[in-house]
Amino acid sequence: MSAILASLAVLLGGAVLTAMLSQRPRLGLLIAMLSILGGSLLCLAAALPCLVHTSAAQSIVLAWPLPLGEARLALDGLSAWFLATIALLSSAVAIYAWEYLQAELGKEPVPALGAFLCVLVAALILVVTASDVALFLLGWELMMLASFFLVAFHHRQPEVRRAAWIYLVANHLGTALFVFPLFGILAAKAGGIDFQTFQAALRNSDQGTTTVLFLLGLLGFGTKAGFMPMHIWLPVAHPAAPTPVSALLSGVVIKVGIYGLLRLLGWLPALSVSCALVMLVFAMVSGVLGVLYALAQHDIKRLLAYHSVENIGIIGLGIGMGMLGHSLGQPALVALGYGGALLHVLNHALFKGLLFLSAGAVIHATGTGDIERLGGLARKTPVNAALFLLAAVSICGLPPFNGFVSEWILYGSLFSGTWVGSRSAAWVAAMGVLSLALMGGLALACFAKVFGVVFLGEPRERAIRVHPTPALMRVGMLIPAALCLGIGVWPTVFVPLTAGGVRTVAGLDAGEVSQRIRSVLSPVGHLTLLAAVLLTSIVALGGIKRLLLRRPGAALAAPVVTWGCGFAQPTGRMQYTASSFAWSLIHSFRSVLWPHRKIAAPAGPFAVHAALESHVPDMAEHDFFAPLLRGVSRAFRMIRNVSWTGEPVLPAPSRDDGARVGPMRVLITGVATALRQGRIQLYMGFIVLTLLVVFFVESLSPRESAAPPARPAARGIEGTSK
Amino acid sequence: MSVTRVIAAIPEAAAVIALPPLLLSIVVKTKAWFAGRVGPPWLQPYLDLYKLMNKGVVYSKTTTWVFRAGPIVNLAALLTAATLVPVLSSGSLFGFAGDVILVAYLFALGRMFTVLAALDTGSSFEGMGASREVTFGTMSEPALFLSLIVLAIGSKSLQLSEMVGSQLFAAWGTVGPAMLLVVGALLIVLLTETCRVPVDDPATHLELTMIHEVMVLDHSGPDFAYITYGAALKFLLLGSILLHAAFPHPGWPLWIDAPLRLIELVGLATVVGAIECSMARLRLNRVPLLLAGATVLGALAAVLTLTGSMR
Known part of the structure; x- marks a missing residue:
């Protein structure tokens, strides 16, 4: 626990120091990135033992004289899992951002960006480790404000200002309308703001209350996570933000919404089946529509943002199956659903983070993110191309990478849902299988499009000059890349680590989780075997081809132009475009899109345009x-x-x-215009006046003097003032 | 899996590796018989592969390592899938619970790299073929997975060799109509995935009308041998899944089981050849309707099974 406090101190100290060094931007940036790296490593040091031993929750109480009482931090399996996810991606982003932001030095306020990045990472850590309502909401708000300033980094462009504004409004609406009432009800039920008391307080609540709480959580946290139709801020904010920020936004910030939802589910007793069905329907809609919209995008970052919506849908499928298993009393579904969802949280952070960083390297190299203008980058930036391909294959859920492992577990939960549950559950599970299969096919089409158009073929615009990818950016990208392959090839190491999180959410202990998973799916070690078979076949076939071509008489012919039905002078402009590539699929789904x-x-015999x-x-x-x-x-x-x-x-x-x-x-009009003078003093006067009236009314109220204990009143204030 | 089992599997593995080109030969012979011709020799596909393996390769100036990796990854994915699919016997080499999803995604991995290799050439024709391939591949996915749902509910298992194993006998008895629909859906998936009439015509010579063939226009030599062999292997694997679902064997000994499966495979190849002779390929914008039809078949089968299995 002290490691987490130390990491918060490092990050906040780094932020303050960076903000003070605005005259020395390079040094400031270095300090900011080093403190993010240090803070992340400290968090990993705190989270890993907790994940490996799946020990009981540790907590720490700081008796600070805050207005709402002491600050409580706690670390259990769920927190540790998200903490590890945050730490892994932020350390990669910190290394990458140091090189990436060199180009912005002197042009934009880079130290401010560094400081806000530190604040953002600190806020993320605070949110997932907070153990009382006040601290959670403090972290939540800090996270949103920090990311607002980060999105607005290129604030001179009007569309960036608009994006930052949409981000702020959408997220605050979600928070104000759903998250605050949710915690208000919870605090009122429990009579306090400590997270540890919520589960006991809700044990005997009726179905109506728990359903309302779940729906508030789904809408409030779902806005942050980006479930359709609350996702609208996502495709606007991600392209506007600088690349390291988009990677963090998509990789971990939206995951905090998932964390909130899972935390809430851990407190709630078994919900009705219809709640699980609502969750599954939300997830399916987000998943399928997310990837369909992604397919139609031409801007690389906007496309990736829609893929985040899709992947949140995939995570939601797992959460929904877990809830279904909980309400039907099927531990196998619980273990597979929540386990798959948690693993996909980490996986998505890794490959989506890598995709954003790699897309950032494309933008760094060419100056544009419009995929219709790019082409042939694989020969100019080979390492970046290989990394993007690795991430693309992972996100499509193809073996032997990490996306496959989590989708495999999720398929296990969905398939077994079709034969263990009730009839309505079986229907929805079958729909889930169908939508996950459709998402897989569409994601493949989408990433074939992006990778094929951006990196393969010939450049579409000769005028675009390509800069090489700096070394440290590549190092930053190698961290998530290695983990993508690692989780895919050795899932035995990583999958059991989700058990602590499943225990926090659903109360199953580690042995039971693995036993339940084994009732449907074989141990994940089989995937290692098959990954080995696959990689061996690739090497063997490559070797055979090499041997065949090495023989005398089988010499490599001189390179020629691509076959074009006899046309010998193709140009880059003649290639298939991204729009044409996606059109046949988009046209097939035109009734949805x-x-x-x-x-x-072209018109006439000599068409020019x-x-x-x-x-x-x-x-x-x-x-x-x-x-x-x-x-x-x-x-x-x-x-x-x-x-x-x-x-x-x-x-x-x-x-x-x-x-x-x-x-x-x-x-009436006269009074209205008299009240709206536009003078701030007058408005402040109104506030004072209102407060005076409120105090006056309250002092008059006879109930107040009659009520003996002070506790209910205090609870009321706590419930409404946060 | 024990060492003895692996050794026992060697003859079957050899047969699985040797069989695919023969199936292509049967399709071609059937078509020739329908047209009143003799057709090429039975071993022609093997000779073609031998010829291609002995040739050099020509690479376009535009291509990168992705183009060279495409055929290798595709064939490697299919070979890996071959260790999981029951072909001649009712078991598979490395089968495990959940392998059915791996098989489906290995096919997808192969498709991804074939498509990327096509896009790597920078040719408009190959881009067009790649676009069609991902479109039809995506649209056949729901039909495939709906069929798998029916098989999974019937067997309460996610291991392919069990899902299409002997307990399907019982499934044919209780939900026979659903199984019939599954076989129909799987047949359409097979024709789509292996690029056969009525979805694609492997014998066409006009680039604009091709799907699979246009994607591999620029491959030559051993690369093209890998691709040809891979297509035949995919036909064998998907055909085996279809046959095992359509004709469940009630646990016969291997010396009856394997020859029967072989005869069934020959029959399937003949049927595919007959389909190619008896109908024209569909217009491209009609293909999604066919795949939607397969999805409806699969959905109907799932509905029948779900209502039948739940009380």
């Missing part, structure tokens, strides 16, 4: 939130202007038709 396509067809543009707008953004928020803003305008139409009652104090306005309306 509603793609827009603008075609300027032809163009094709395809564009898939996000349904949740354009058809759900935009009308909703327009309605809300109209309602606010109505309040502000005291009128039903939303337009000002008196557009201007016009003199000639003043007689037609009745005295009541003049009075």
